[in-house]
Amino acid sequence: MMGLSTLASKLFGSANDRKVKGYRSRVDAINALEAQLSGLSDEALKARTAEFRQQLANGADLDDLLVPAFATVREAAKRTLRQRHFDVQLIGGMVLHEGKIAEMKTGEGKTLVATLPVYLNALTGKGVHVVTVNDYLARRDADWMGEIYRFLGLTVGCIVHGLNDDERRQQYACDVTYGTNNELGFDYLRDNMKYELAQMVQRGHNFAIVDEVDSILIDEARTPLIISGPVEDRSDLYNAIDRFIPMLRPEHFEVDEKTRAATLTEEGTEFIEAKLAEAGLLKNGSLYDVENVTIVHHVNQALRAHKLFQRDKDYIVKNGAVVIIDEFTGRMMEGRRYSEGLHQALEAKERVQIQPENVTLASITFQNYFRLYTKLAGMTGTAATEADEFLDIYGLEVVEIPTNVPVARIDDDDEVYRTTKEKYDAILALIEDCKARGQPVLVGTTSIEKSEILADLLKKHGYRQKDFSDPDVFKPLYDGDQGTPQEKVFAVLNARYHEQEAYIIAQAGVPGAITIATNMAGRGTDIQLGGNADMRIRHEIDPSLEGPEREAAERAIREEVERLKAKAKEAGGLFVLATERHESRRIDNQLRGRSGRQGDPGRSRFFLSLQDDLMRIFGSDRMDGMLQKLGLKEGEAIVHPWINKALEKAQSKVEARNFDIRKNLLKFDNVMNDQRKVIFEQRIELMSGEDVAETVADMRHQVVEDLVARHIPEKAYAEQWDAAGLKQKVREILNLDLPIEDWVKEEGIADEEVRDRIRKAADAQFARKVADFSPALMRQIEKAVLLQTLDHLWREHLITLDHLRQVIGFRGYAQRDPLNEYKTEAFALFEAMLDRLREAVTSQLMRIELVREAPPQPAPLPVMQAHHIDPTTGEDEMALADSELAMANGGPPPAPRRMMRERVAADPGTWGKVGRNEPCPCGSGKKFKHCHGRFA
CATH class of the missing domain: 1.10.3060.10 (Helical scaffold and wing domains of SecA)
Known part of the structure; x- marks a missing residue:
């Protein structure tokens, strides 16, 4: 029986349908100008920018100019990129201009959509920021879409890792600036540590369009941007507090080995208060008064150092330094230090030289950074499931934009197996079937570890992995379409090597291609059936080739891509094969959305087992017993729409819980943010x-x-x-x-x-x-x-x-x-x-006394490090970026964060913590996980 809400929406259309319909009149007005503008010369079309700016100066507002400006951008795109905005893209542009989120399916051309509101808002001269998830996309979009802006007389900048302050200032001064969320946030923090207005690089926060808005404002919002540096020497404080801890009697403290916590009892608090007061370290009465919060912290860390950490078990003292011992491997972890002052407390306990701790000099969450903008908009393929969070935290409404051509992808019901082994057997069988029929497969996994498990299974079945270190990494993953048996090859993507990854993901639609990817990998790059001709031309044709020879080479690639596209369509389009459900429906929808772009055929299917994390959390024990009673045999799957509905309910519960966690974190951060804004505004007032x-x-x-x-x-x-x-x-x-x-x-x-x-x-x-x-x-x-x-x-x-x-x-x-x-x-x-x-x-x-010297200059800022933990890999993105930058400039990669000495190839004790995907420090040229990391 049909529900009342379903019946009403069928009759009157949904609220979203009515919103979209409201934009149609302006779309018709833009279309009506097309014939007129197509008759203009290039110079006359460019001159419209100056006319629009004059109209704004005369009192017009941006909404008055929307129709003619959008029509002008569409005409410029036809002449520069040979791309024409569809009507639905015009609607997406209007949604962005209004400061909302446009949800547009993969392949609908979000990058091109952004040019419409960006041009219109850049006419004010206050600057527009387009925010992307990585440096590669920022550069790509600034060059690619920049052709439209430059044609119309606007300047285009790009902020990426490795620019100096003067270069950054020039890029921010442009009408349109592309950049990554990390770089923009760090520039804001660094600007508010400068001593003169002229040293600042940003010029305000007028309008930002955030690409992949769900990734940046929800997934990455969990970890703040942090700039850290060494704090002043506090050795005396650590040593002073350390003297009191051995005086404590057993009744003064309680130790919980399980949670690794040590706390003072009431008697212990009174004892320490008295000792601290005698030493003059206690401000005012109680130890727990607000003025003494830092003292409390150091007392707690000293207590942990003495009562929980044992010498020669948790750490050793070597060459006058406290060295951590890894609890799992028993190895020394030289260069690694405990944070929050714990390492300094251990140094005080062992009477060795106390090294200064690294502390936060400035930090901000993405939630609070992006709320600085006067107007904020975003675009993504998946935002509807998080619409409440966008509205609640950012005041952003989500509008779903219809596709230009109806989606032809078939979404199969989930297949649920009893064990992980049965699930992987079914996945391998489906991959083999797709390979035999020439159907491209994108295999989605929830983590890097899971993608490596699947990669190992494929290798055991005779497949060869394409590695980023291969000299032929950019060659297509197929043998052509001559009917010859294809090589059993697959590629693995893990959201780190963005440029190579963009090329691999662009070729994932080639017949017979097998691509394993974590959910975040390759976002921002379309998977086109048959492959991406433009990408292949860029990588496969010698840049020095010119004239008829180049034209012939380009034509040959385009013809081959068309043949391969027809073959991929015939095989059923891209098959998205997901190895398990993510805890968020939005991530699952992103993965599904990689297939079926612009009306192409496609298929998606999720494979689950009762041993998956999500299934275990939501009571799979009872289900396992029930399935055994029903006589489910090994290798058989249960498939039913009710399973999908039950899983979606489970996912929505997890999403609600995660939203509450983020909201709670934000409430605490807002307290600091209010103070941060006051201080930063005060600094600018003082400097100006x-x-x-x-x-x-x-x-x-x-x-x-x-x-x-x-x-x-x-x-x-x-x-x-x-x-x-x-x-x-x-x-x-x-x-x-x-x-x-x-x-x-x-x-x-x-x-x-x-x-x-x-x-x-x-x-x-x-x-x-x-x-x-x-x-x-x-x-x-x-x-x-x-x-x-x-x-x-x-x-x-x-x-x-x-x-x-x-x-x-x-x-x-x-x-x-x-x-x-x-x-x-x-x-x-x-x-x-x-x-x-x-x-x-x-x-x-x-x-202050007069000394005849030059006036005092502000003290230089301490050596600073930028940190942002990537929620998908758990690694410090900025550390990786520093390493890549150094190697790109011909230098050695910098030592990992907090390294106190260099790594010696022959001495594993000097290696510290090595990332699984880093080159092995032994110098073999292999990744650590394939070399010494196998034995760790």
């Missing part, structure tokens, strides 16, 4: 001002107010005033020796009078310094001191917030909401930081 004399004077006056309020409480009697303490603090902070004790003895003197006298004395002293230095020089000094002090305190504040975040969860045991507690204490810490800023700046400026 001619001078900061007024700000410095306000700070000085506030410091005087606070000092007097602290030592002369309101409504207190004169004999209760702490005149000696006030005199001492005035000397320490304001560098003034004033007879405050004599003042308070005067008859009838009030606290306001004391405050005014101190303020006048401080102002007079500072005025003398300004006269000595010259006002112009003093203005430079004030700005330099203010910015440097602000940055130093902000970095310390970030460390404190990080430590607070790690312990705030314990408040839940006291029936208090950790988020509210975090907000309250983070705000108190922020206020305390601003108080310290006022005092530190005032103190430095009141003590």
Whole structure:
């Protein structure tokens, strides 16, 4: 029986259908201009850009120009790329211009769609950013779509890894800038660590279109971008705290071996509080007051170092350094260090030299970076299942754009087997069948490990793997279409070597091609049946070949691709074979969507076993027993639409849970983000001002107010005033020796009078310094001191917030909401930081002495490292990028992060942690996993 909602949508159309229909009138208006524009000369078409800009200057808005601008871009695309925007692509462009997400199926030309709103919004001159998932796509799209923009008189830039600041500034100054999400985010963080406006590279956040928006704003949103650097030496603090830990008695602490946790009991807390207070390390009363959060963190790490980590078991001391021992292999892991100050605590325990810890200097999540843009839009093939999250977190509405040609792909019901072995046997049988019929196969796996398992199985069945290190990696994966038996060859993609991967994925539609890919691999590149002729021309024809010879070579490739396309269609199109369900329906839909582009035939099928992760989580034990009772034989599968529905319900539960986790993380990050925005805006205001004399004077006056309020409480009697303490603090902070004790003895003197006298004395002293230095020089000094002090305190504040975040969860045991507690204490810490800023700046400026040298220059930034963990590989993308950049420039790859010494080929003890896909340090030329990594 048909549901009421289904019946209503059949009658009136769905809400999405009605939205799409609303764009049709403007599509008709754009089409009506086509004949007129096609009659214009190239110069007349280019001149329309200047006309549009003039109309904007005269008061028109972008919506007024949408129809003529879109028509102009379509005509320019026909002349430069020989591609004409379909009507549905025009609708996609309008959705993007309105700051929404356009969900368009794979192969519908999202890259071309973006040119419409990008051109229209770039007319304002404020810059438009097009965000891609990797450097290869950023370069490709900037060159490819750049032909349209340059034809129409716009400038095009591209931000990729390895550019210096001057190059970046030039690229951001362009009308249109392509770049990766990582690079744009890191540039924002680095800009807010600069000391002059002229040094900054970005020029604001006007409009961004995010390609593969679900990947960037949902999958990668789990891990923040981090810039880290060495912190100042805190050896004294580590050593001081370490002295107290051996004094603890058994009743002072509790150890949980299972969770590797050690905590102080109530008695232990009182004991440590007393010891810390004696040593002068405790600020104010309790150990757990907000001002002492960093002390608490270091006490906890010292406790773990003494009570959980054993010498010669968890670590050894070698050549005056603490070296970690791998718990699984028993090998030394030289170069690796525990984070969060634990390694320093172990160094203090063993009385060896304490190395400075690497701490976060700046960080931001993609959620908060992309919310900086005045207008944000996105495009992807799969966003509908996460529509609630896009709307809730980013305010982005998802609009599904219909395909230009109806989808002809057949989506089979899932096949569920009892064991993993039975599942893989069925997968191998289907691959063999497709190979025999010449049907291309894309095998989707959920992880790199799973793709390697399948690759090993294929090798056992006589297949040869195409490796990225092969000299013929770019040659097609087929023997032609002469009817000869094809070589049993397959390719494996794992979302790392983006350029090679784009070529391999582009040729995955060749008859008989077998391509194993992780879900993320090859996104942004179409799988065209018969192969991608343009890619082949670029890689297979000598660039020096010109004239008739080149034309003949190109024609031969295009003719061959057409023959192969016909053969692939005849075999049923691309077969997407998924080895298991992902926990997100969106990822499954992405994989399915690789087949059946632009009306091509295709097929997809998911193979599952009761031993798969998703099936185990959702009660496969009961199902296994039931299937055995029903008499399911080995090698047989259960196939039914109800299974699909049950799995989708399970997936939607997991998606909801993951959404809640991301939302909760964002709530905590928003607290820091609000503070980050205030500090960054304040820095820009300070840098853009001619001078900061007024700000410095306000700070000085506030410091005087606070000092007097602290030592002369309101409504207190004169004999209760702490005149000696006030005199001492005035000397320490304001560098003034004033007879405050004599003042308070005067008859009838009030606290306001004391405050005014101190303020006048401080102002007079500072005025003398300004006269000595010259006002112009003093203005430079004030700005330099203010910015440097602000940055130093902000970095310390970030460390404190990080430590607070790690312990705030314990408040839940006291029936208090950790988020509210975090907000309250983070705000108190922020206020305390601003108080310290006022005092530190005032103190430095009141003590500054004139030395006849050049004005002080801002201290150089510490050596910084950029980090972003790729959620699909678990590896530090920026470390890999540094390595690839160094090798591309002819140099050796840099040492891995945190390496303290070089790797020696003959000494595995110096290798540290080696990535499975890195070249083996022994120098064999093989990947680590195929060489020494096999024995690890």
